[in-house]
Amino acid sequence: MSNFPRLFLAGVSLLSLVQGYEYQCEPGTDSTVCSLWNLQYVQNGTQLSVKMPSSVQKVRINMEQYYYDRHLGISVYDSVLHVTILHNPTYVQIGYNRIHELHMPTDLRMGEFKQNSISNVLTNSSLSYAVTYLDLQGNSIDDISNFSALVNLQTLNLENNHIKEINGNVFTGMHNLSMLYLGYNGLQKVDFNVFPKALTNLWLFNNNFKDLNLVKVSLPSLTVLDLESNHLKTIDLVAVFAAFPRLQFLPIAQNDFYETEAKRIIAELSRHNVSHYFGDAEGICDSSEYEVSKICFPGSVLIGRSVWKALVLLVLGVIVVAMFAASVRWIWFQMRY
Ligand SMILES: *[C@@H]1O[C@H](CO)[C@@H](O)[C@H](O)[C@H]1NC(C)=O
Ligand SMILES: *[C@@H]1O[C@H](CO)[C@@H](O)[C@H](O)[C@H]1NC(C)=O
Ligand SMILES: *[C@@H]1O[C@H](CO)[C@@H](O)[C@H](O)[C@H]1NC(C)=O
Numbered sequence: 001m002s003n004f005p006r007l008f009l010a011g012v013s014l015l016s017l018v019q020g021y022e023y024q025c026e027p028g029t030d031s032t033v034c035s036l037w038n039l040q041y042v043q044n045g046t047q048l049s050v051k052m053p054s055s056v057q058k059v060r061i062n063m064e065q066y067y068y069d070r071h072l073g074i075s076v077y078d079s080v081l082h083v084t085i086l087h088n089p090t091y092v093q094i095g096y097n098r099i100h101e102l103h104m105p106t107d108l109r110m111g112e113f114k115q116n117s118i119s120n121v122l123t124n125s126s127l128s129y130a131v132t133y134l135d136l137q138g139n140s141i142d143d144i145s146n147f148s149a150l151v152n153l154q155t156l157n158l159e160n161n162h163i164k165e166i167n168g169n170v171f172t173g174m175h176n177l178s179m180l181y182l183g184y185n186g187l188q189k190v191d192f193n194v195f196p197k198a199l200t201n202l203w204l205f206n207n208n209f210k211d212l213n214l215v216k217v218s219l220p221s222l223t224v225l226d227l228e229s230n231h232l233k234t235i236d237l238v239a240v241f242a243a244f245p246r247l248q249f250l251p252i253a254q255n256d257f258y259e260t261e262a263k264r265i266i267a268e269l270s271r272h273n274v275s276h277y278f279g280d281a282e283g284i285c286d287s288s289e290y291e292v293s294k295i296c297f298p299g300s301v302l303i304g305r306s307v308w309k310a311l312v313l314l315v316l317g318v319i320v321v322a323m324f325a326a327s328v329r330w331i332w333f334q335m336r337y
Helices: 003-019 079-085 145-149 237-243 259-271 305-335
Strands: 022-024 033-037 049-051 058-062 091-094 101-103 110-112 120-122 133-135 155-157 179-181 201-203 224-226 289-292 295-298
Touching: 022 033, 120 145, 237 259, 259 289, 259 295
Parallel strands: 022 049, 033 058, 058 091, 091 110, 101 120, 110 133, 133 155, 155 179, 179 201, 201 224
Antiparallel strands: 289 295
C-alpha cells in the first residue's frame, strides 16, 4: 500500500471516531417522548447526532450523578442543540446538568432546566417567545432583565438563584403570569406593583425582607403569598388585606416577630379566614424556637441577633488576645539565653 490510501483510510476512521456515538432515545416511553442518557454537548464542540423519531415533542436528558462523574454533560443550550440536534422539541427537561448559558428558543413552550449553573438567559426583545412554563430553580441567575421578552409565561420558577433586586419592568408584559417563585434569593425590597395583576401565587420565602412596602399596591388575584423565613418584625395587616383582597394563605413562620406580635398577627389572620401555614404544619419546633399556633419562630430574636454577634466577637477577641500573650511569653522565654 502506498502512503496516500493509508493516510486516506486513517483520515476516514478518524473522522468516524470524531463523529462518534449516535445517541438513541431510551425505549419504554410514549412515542412523543425522547429520554436520553449522558448526552455531551459543548458549544462548537464535535458534531453529535441523535436518532430522533419525528413523533417526538418532549426531550428529557439525564446525566450520571456520581461524584467521580467525568462526563462533560451539556454546557450550553443553544440553537444548534435545540434545532439541529434535538429537532425543535416543544418541551425540554434537562436537570442536574452543567448548562451555564440558555439561549432561549422562540418555539419552546415548556422548559425545565433546574439545578444547572445557568447565569445567562439570552433573549432578543424584538422576537416573540412561546414559552409558557419555565423552571430555572437552583441556578446562578442574578440579572433577570432579559426575562421581559418572555411575555407568555404563566409559571416562572426562579427559586434558589442569586437575585438581589427586581428591575421595574421585567414582568410588565407578562399578563398571563400566575405563579412566580422567588424563594431562596437575596431580595431585601420589592415594589409589589411590578408584579402582573393576574398573579395568584407569589413565593418569597427565604429572602431578606425586613419590611413590606404595600402603599398603593393592588394585586387583586393573589391568593398565596409565602413570606416564611424572612426578617419581618411586624406585618401591617390592614395594608395586606387592602393590597391583596383575595388572599387565602400567608405563611409567616420563621420571621423575627416577638411572640406577642406573632400571636396578634395570627389571630387577626384567622379572623379574616387567611391561613398562616399550608396544610402540613406540625408544630414540632427546635428547642431554640418558640411555637405559636403550630408554626415556629426563632427564639433568639428574644435576645436579638446583634447581641449574639457581639458575644461571638467578644469570645474571638479574648482568644486572639490570649494567643498573643502566650506567644509574647514564649518569645521572651526563648530570648532569655
Ligand atoms: C441578555 O441577552 C443578551 C442578548 O441575547 C446577552 O448578550 C446577555 O448576555 C444577556 N444577559 C443576561 C444577564 O443573561
Ligand atoms: C394570555 O392569554 C390570552 C388568553 O389565553 C392570550 O390571548 C394572550 O395572547 C396571552 N398572552 C399575553 C401576553 O397576554
Ligand atoms: C370566614 O368564614 C366564615 C365561615 O365560612 C364566614 O362566616 C365569615 O364571614 C368569613 N369571614 C371573613 C372575614 O371573610
